[in-house]
Amino acid sequence: MNAPFPMIAGVSLDERGASARFEIDCSLFSEEVALRAAYWLGDRGHVYLSKDDNRLIAEIRCKDGQSGEPLTFLCGEFCNGLVDFSLRARIAAESEDIQSALLQRAFIELIPKQDRA
Numbered sequence: 001m002n003a004p005f006p007m008i009a010g011v012s013l014d015e016r017g018a019s020a021r022f023e024i025d026c027s028l029f030s031e032e033v034a035l036r037a038a039y040w041l042g043d044r045g046h047v048y049l050s051k052d053d054n055r056l057i058a059e060i061r062c063k064d065g066q067s068g069e070p071l072t073f074l075c076g077e078f079c080n081g082l083v084d085f086s087l088r089a090r091i092a093a094e095s096e097d098i099q100s101a102l103l104q105r106a107f108i109e110l111i112p113k114q115d116r117a
Contacts, residue, residue: 013067017071021060022057023057029056047059048060058078060074060078
């Protein structure tokens, strides 16, 4: 029999199969990234996050109460969200100097030329 969540290691289902629970490795994904991924998924599912030492635990349920394939899909979408928001955070950190320079330049342009030092 195929595992119900082949893309996520360590997934456990509740007794009815209506929710999936798994750990998020905090060395790969920050708490902020997990919160962003949970919020992003909020229109389709419920994500409950808890913290224990250096690990986050996610429990995911479909909003419409479905289990099986829809729940598997939702868990995969959450994992994709973790990767997406993690990469966004890294890109933002890498380009922080450029963003700051662009904002500074934009605000300088708002000051009339005669008032610039």
